[in-house]
Amino acid sequence: MLLHDGLVVPGVLAEELAAALDLVEAYGAASSNLPGRRRGLSRGVWAVREVARQAAVQFREQQQAHAANAAANAPVVTVLVPAKAAAESxxxxxxxxxxxxAGVTEARIRQLAxxxxxxxxxxxxxxxxxDPGSVRAYAHRRGGHHGDHTHRGGHRGPAGAGAA
Structure with missing residues (x-):
């Protein structure tokens, strides 16, 4: 907050005010060779510019201190990502x-395990x-495919069943 002789300017605007007054001074210096023009800023405007510069530096320092404090006191956030759909993960x-x-029943899987x-x-x-890798290896050895529930080799019934 910039306060000079009753003038209040928020800290966030102090840097802009100082820059604007620098431009006014530069314009005054460029046009000082015109008749009836005074060179530079008046004492009051110069004083406001100097206070604005100091306020801008102070405001920046406060902002940096707040940012450093916020970073130091920020809670640790752990990002949990959804599980990958691939069986390998x-x-x-x-x-x-x-x-x-494997293309077999759960009972058969328990027997194999x-x-x-x-x-x-x-x-x-x-x-x-x-272990998914072990299951895939078994399915590969068996010749089965993911979701393949078809039986190869026909129906095996009791001995002699279906014999002609």
Whole structure:
């Protein structure tokens, strides 16, 4: 805030006021060789310009101090990004997801995990969490494709069923 002889100017405008008065002085100096023109600023305008310069410097310093203080006291923000849709970005998947990828039932996935064919771990709630890379490798060895629930080789019924 600039205060000079009852004149109040907000700090944000002090720099602009000082620059405007510099232009007035420059214009006065350029036109000083005209008859009846005084050279430079009057004492009152010069004093206002000097106070405006000081206020502008003080205002800038206050703004920098506020910015530094705000940065120092700013809360730490952790940005959480949505999980990637690609299976490669997932560290563990459920038996339902694994069954879809491998093209088999959830029961078969649990059997394969228990046998160690598919890597995974069993949680305390008796839920399997499986390695997606291991499931994809099993699906590849099996010849299955993502979402492929068709059975190859025809129906296998009891021995002798369908024999002609």
């Amino acid at each position: 997932v560290s563990e998947i459920t038996t339902e997801q694994a069954a879809t990828i 228990t046998a160690g064919v598919i890597e995974g771990r069993k949680t305390s709630r008796n839920v399997w969490l499986l």
